[in-house]
Amino acid sequence: MSKAPVxxxxxxxxxxxxxxxxxDPTRLRILFFCLESPRAVGDIAASLDLSQSLVSxxxxxxxxxxxxxxxxQAKQVFYELADRHVSDMLVDMADHVCEEADxx
Amino acid sequence: MSKAPVxxxxxxxxxxxxxxxxxDPTRLRILFFCLESPRAVGDIAASLDLSQSLVSxxxxxxxxxxxxxxxxQAKQVFYELADRHVSDMLVDMADHVCEEADxx
DNA sequence: CAAACATATCGATACGTGTTCATATGTATC
DNA sequence: GATACATATGAACACGTATCGATATGTTTG
Numbered sequence: 242m243s244k245a246p247v248x249x250x251x252x253x254x255x256x257x258x259x260x261x262x263x264x265d266p267t268r269l270r271i272l273f274f275c276l277e278s279p280r281a282v283g284d285i286a287a288s289l290d291l292s293q294s295l296v297s298x299x300x301x302x303x304x305x306x307x308x309x310x311x312x313x314q315a316k317q318v319f320y321e322l323a324d325r326h327v328s329d330m331l332v333d334m335a336d337h338v339c340e341e342a343d344x345x
Numbered sequence: 346m347s348k349a350p351v352x353x354x355x356x357x358x359x360x361x362x363x364x365x366x367x368x369d370p371t372r373l374r375i376l377f378f379c380l381e382s383p384r385a386v387g388d389i390a391a392s393l394d395l396s397q398s399l400v401s402x403x404x405x406x407x408x409x410x411x412x413x414x415x416x417x418q419a420k421q422v423f424y425e426l427a428d429r430h431v432s433d434m435l436v437d438m439a440d441h442v443c444e445e446a447d448x449x
Numbered sequence: 450c451a452a453a454c455a456t457a458t459c460g461a462t463a464c465g466t467g468t469t470c471a472t473a474t475g476t477a478t479c
Numbered sequence: 480g481a482t483a484c485a486t487a488t489g490a491a492c493a494c495g496t497a498t499c500g501a502t503a504t505g506t507t508t509g
Binding site: 247248250252253254255256257258259260261262263264265266268269270273274276277326329330333334335337338339 | 351352354357359363364365366368369374377378380433434437439441442
């Protein structure tokens with residue numbers, strides 16, 4: 242299944258929604274940062290030099306799209322990529338772009 | 346090479362730029378339409394029910410990012426995906442999203 | 450060269466959204 | 480319960496950009 246080369250217009254919209262979320266540098270940095278291991282919101286903000294509010298806003302969007310999931314641990318909430326699909330997707334795309342950059 | 350799991354901030358920006366372009370439903374529809382075979386601008390507009398101007402605008406952006414390439418043939422210009430990487434990327438992502446949709 | 454067709458560009462507008470500041474919610478410690 | 484810490488939410492602003500209409504560029508045919 243899932244072989245259809247041309248998705249329906251609805252699927253296209255959903256796919257575009259995912260791409261749109263990935264299409265922001267700040268969100269991408271957050272995602273890649275959480276790719277290694279679950280990260281607390283404060284750590285993300287500090288490490289990436291972003292305001293806590295901004296990080297929380299972006300995490301909310303990423304959560305809504307099921308790209309990340311957060312789990313509370315005492316005061317902190319640790320975020321990680323939602324599942325293997327998402328992380329694989331990110332790594333694959335990063336590879337694709339790197340390879341593209343090699344070609345002239 | 347191209348194994349780095351965490352791209353540099355610059356790479357992240359470039360990657361985000363690509364995602365951003367893919368993050369528009371209209372552009373995605375254009376890309377998937379050109380995925381099967383090279384398509385003339387007018388055909389794209391007619392088949393997807395878009396204004397010729399809008400299609401041309403989007404193609405300009407996609408061209409700038411080397412996601413598509415157009416070749417003149419008499420009066421018409423036929424657009425196709427730039428290379429195998431781009432088309433593979435699209436199909437992979439479509440599969441990912443389809444599989445995600447299956448999970449509940 | 451003029452006319453017709455196909456595509457590209459320009460100007461203007463409407464809308465979405467990334468960011469910030471301030472505030473609220475939630476959680477542990479005294 | 481009050482205080483301090485961590486995160487989430489809300490309002491407001493600035494900016495980018497998707498879209499449209501009109502026009503320009505380019506290409507073939509008479």
